[in-house]
Amino acid sequence: MNTIDITLTVNGEHVAERVEARTTLVDFLREDLSLTGSHVGCEHGVCGACTVRVNGEIVRGCLMLAVQCDGATVETIEGLSDSGEIADLQLAFEQRNALQCGYCTPGIIAAAQELLLQAKKQGVVPSRDAIREHLSGNYCRCTGYHAIVDAVEAVAQARAGGKP
């Protein structure tokens, strides 16, 4: 029972691997699948650097085991980027210097995208407070967050039909 065969979909591709039960999702993605865009920070759910999407919802990649993803659909920053889903967020982050070292950025973009999708579904444009609250689980040690909030707010307004 210590190693288990799992099959799942990662960034649209079918994956079948044998994993140790103790392997966390983020270690599986990075070390077994070489998807190193998801980062390992605190390894206890505080920093948010390992944020990925499982079955459409963001999760901590360090607080889920790879074996729990048997049958799941997993999307990492590589998949979100390749599909073009977050192209406007990426551009806004670049234009507003919303990243410096970039270690937190994949997690922050994944979290921001979830907020923007939820807001769109509810037909609202998230306020700066709502953006800060949704991103409260993602540490950034470089930017001081203002530029990040600016970038997410700009994309929220642009997607709602306002000026970019």
Added chain:
Amino acid sequence: MKPAPFAYKKVRSLEEAVGLLGEHNDARLLAGGQSLIATLNMRLSAPALLIDINGIGGLDGIAQKGGTVEIGALARHAQAERSDIVAKFAPLIARAMPHIGHAAIRNRGTLGGSIAFADPAAELPACLLALDGEIDTTGPKGKRTIKVTDFFKGLFETALGPQDVLTAIRVPSAAAHSRTGFAELARRHGDYAIVGLAACARADGKGLTDVRLAFFGVGTTPMRAKTAEAALASGNVDAAVAALDLDPQDDVQATAAVKKHLAGVLLRRVAKQLMEAR
């Protein structure tokens, strides 16, 4: 750090989970995993077997019936946060939800897990105490219902036996006269509170009766402040703050004196919420 090796078994029924708990002394139940996996990663715990209960059907419902709201143990925080039933009939839990962890944590974490883990600084155990709720469990001798006042025994210690699985929590449905209040202070939104307060009361004319104040982060379990409750029911907020019968200890976040002061600050905020119409 990485977890020590363990075996993993995904079960499909409560009977299977209870059976495995009986066969293995050193097994842990895995629900949302948002506390357990962190402790595994840090090697604060190293069980031989993880029993994944996420595949057990029928444990994630949220329903209102017969004057109570029942929430299945595997209901995720995000699910409760979006639930119309929780918003309408368990407004205290709805108020607390946004404070629990962060969005990614709430997508995975379960209400049952939070109650069973019994972190003294967690929101839901205090909500359950304020609401005078009940906890349903299944064990080797069948089903049990435990009153919240008998459930939280000490630091991370509950009335759950070694083979018990928590299956649901139940709270009384809010009525027109029900009032609730919730506030906490944390260094960062979503982190465990330095001090928090979950409260409910019944509106009686312009005053309040049946005031229940459940503080968290001030002891080894959520704590009622009964002298302050009586003072608040008589309408005197200053007297309630002065009467706060809490005895917090210093911890890594704050000294006992700071916690006591902050408890008073929270009591004033929550008293205002309780006085407002729901």
